[in-house]
Amino acid sequence: MNNREKTKVLLIEPSEIIAAGFKEIIGRNPEFILMETLADPSYYSNTQRKADIIVINPAVINYNERFDIRSYFCSEGENIPIVALTNTGYEESVMRQYDGCINIYDNAARIVQKLHSAIEEAQLNPKNELNELSGRERDILVAVAKGKTNKEIADEFNISIYTVISHRRNISRKLGINSIPGLTVYAIMNKLIDISDFN
Amino acid sequence: MGNNTILYSKRTKVAEIIAADNDLLSILQRLGIRLGFGEITVDEMCRRYGLSTELFLIICNIYSKHDYTPYTGSLQQSDITHVTNYLLASHRYYKEVCFPQLHEKIHRLVEELDAVNRKLIDKFYDDYDSEINNHFMFEESIVFPYIEKLSAHSKENTTGFRISKFEENHSNVGEKLNDLKNIIIKYLPEEYSSPLRFEILKDIYDIEKDLQKHSLIENRLLVSLVQKIEKSYE
Numbered sequence: 001m002n003n004r005e006k007t008k009v010l011l012i013e014p015s016e017i018i019a020a021g022f023k024e025i026i027g028r029n030p031e032f033i034l035m036e037t038l039a040d041p042s043y044y045s046n047t048q049r050k051a052d053i054i055v056i057n058p059a060v061i062n063y064n065e066r067f068d069i070r071s072y073f074c075s076e077g078e079n080i081p082i083v084a085l086t087n088t089g090y091e092e093s094v095m096r097q098y099d100g101c102i103n104i105y106d107n108a109a110r111i112v113q114k115l116h117s118a119i120e121e122a123q124l125n126p127k128n129e130l131n132e133l134s135g136r137e138r139d140i141l142v143a144v145a146k147g148k149t150n151k152e153i154a155d156e157f158n159i160s161i162y163t164v165i166s167h168r169r170n171i172s173r174k175l176g177i178n179s180i181p182g183l184t185v186y187a188i189m190n191k192l193i194d195i196s197d198f199n
Numbered sequence: 200m201g202n203n204t205i206l207y208s209k210r211t212k213v214a215e216i217i218a219a220d221n222d223l224l225s226i227l228q229r230l231g232i233r234l235g236f237g238e239i240t241v242d243e244m245c246r247r248y249g250l251s252t253e254l255f256l257i258i259c260n261i262y263s264k265h266d267y268t269p270y271t272g273s274l275q276q277s278d279i280t281h282v283t284n285y286l287l288a289s290h291r292y293y294k295e296v297c298f299p300q301l302h303e304k305i306h307r308l309v310e311e312l313d314a315v316n317r318k319l320i321d322k323f324y325d326d327y328d329s330e331i332n333n334h335f336m337f338e339e340s341i342v343f344p345y346i347e348k349l350s351a352h353s354k355e356n357t358t359g360f361r362i363s364k365f366e367e368n369h370s371n372v373g374e375k376l377n378d379l380k381n382i383i384i385k386y387l388p389e390e391y392s393s394p395l396r397f398e399i400l401k402d403i404y405d406i407e408k409d410l411q412k413h414s415l416i417e418n419r420l421l422v423s424l425v426q427k428i429e430k431s432y433e
Contacts, residue, residue: 175381175385175386176377176378176380176381176385177378177381177382178374178377178378179374179375179378181322181323181326181375181378182323182374182375182378182379182381182382185319185320185323185378185382185386186382186386188315188319189316189319189382189386189387189388190386195315195318195319
């Protein structure tokens with residue numbers, strides 16, 4: 001495997017000891033390559049090359065400023081997985097911003113495993129998504145609003161019930177609407193279905 | 200709701216508690232406390248109104264401190280009636296003050312809407328209203344009477360029901376209110392720019408927060424006290 005195919009990791013960690021250790025562990029793995037190490041996120045804008053995954057110590061971020069890591073590291077539409085590197089616990093609201101969390105006491109195998117799952121997580125649950133529904137989500141929303149069950153929707157679209165549930169979860173997260181009557185109101189207000197369907 | 204560092208104790212003056220967190224005014228209101236109480240302390244007020252001082256302090260802490268975990272150790276089994284009395288008073292406050300206020304504003308808002316949106320909002324609110332009322336009714340007609348019998352040391356006529364069932368039934372009544380909030384913030388068309396929309400949202404946020412604290416009292420205080428009694432009968 002040459003360097004071009006390797007997954008490029010950017011590390012943001014002020015501790016030289018930890019950074020060196022992380023570099024050593026990543027260096028032993030054929031799939032990843034440590035692209036660069038920064039002591040501070042403010043150097044990020046000077047980085048020319050794009051990382052495939054960012055590993056960052058959350059302590060370098062000032063929470064009082066409500067720093068949005070996502071918009072800081074990713075331009076619009078970009079979805080770089082971001083993993084926390086930490087030896088301590090953080091509030092859930094802080095950790096929710098990350099696609100994964102590596103503890104400095106994790107062994108090498110676990111670290112690699114966590115990088116992989118973070119990449120997967122970023123694809124499955126993109127955190128910087130535009131809040132627009134996709135075409136498929138809109139179709140499923142219409143079916144839900146018309147009162148169809150998950151089973152009926154699965155049959156209609158030829159997908160598994162699990163996929164239906166996952167679509168529904170994403171729809172509710174994007175809209176901020178969870179109840180079926182609420183989704184129906186949304187669908188009618190946005191003219192996806194007609195109110196006469198309910199008379 | 201602020202995260203106050205002031206320690207509420209039974210010797211604190213009621214006026215000082217309100218000055219520290221004016222959200223607690225609504226607690227006084229639902230408990231039927233009359234204003235004009237001068238320099239009265241928490242303990243004096245609770246004795247005058249037949250309330251449990253311990254419980255009152257716990258409730259104040261629940262309302263004014265984020266992430267406050269109520270500790271039931273200081274409550275006796277005999278305090279359980281105080282808890283249900285408070286919850287009943289709280290239901291009354293929702294039914295007689297909060298929801299009528301919200302309903303009145305929603306009613307005025309829908310009058311400004313076109314026929315389709317009017318129907319949508321009206322029906323959605325009515326559904327929510329009956330859902331929350333059913334929820335209160337379930338507690339008032341099944342759960343609280345069960346607890347009353349239980350604490351009167353009578354096991355008869357409590358067959359079948361256990362407080363764990365209450366927990367199961369304690370479904371997420373906040374879901375629809377949250378949906379309504381997002382519909383008014385995001386999806387009701389922009390052309391309806393009435394200031395009422397902002398007022399309604401403020402009311403919904405207030406009710407949401409209050410209901411959260413209310414369920415915390417039910418789930419943490421009430422359930423654990425009742426479970427203690429249930430266990431003592433086993």
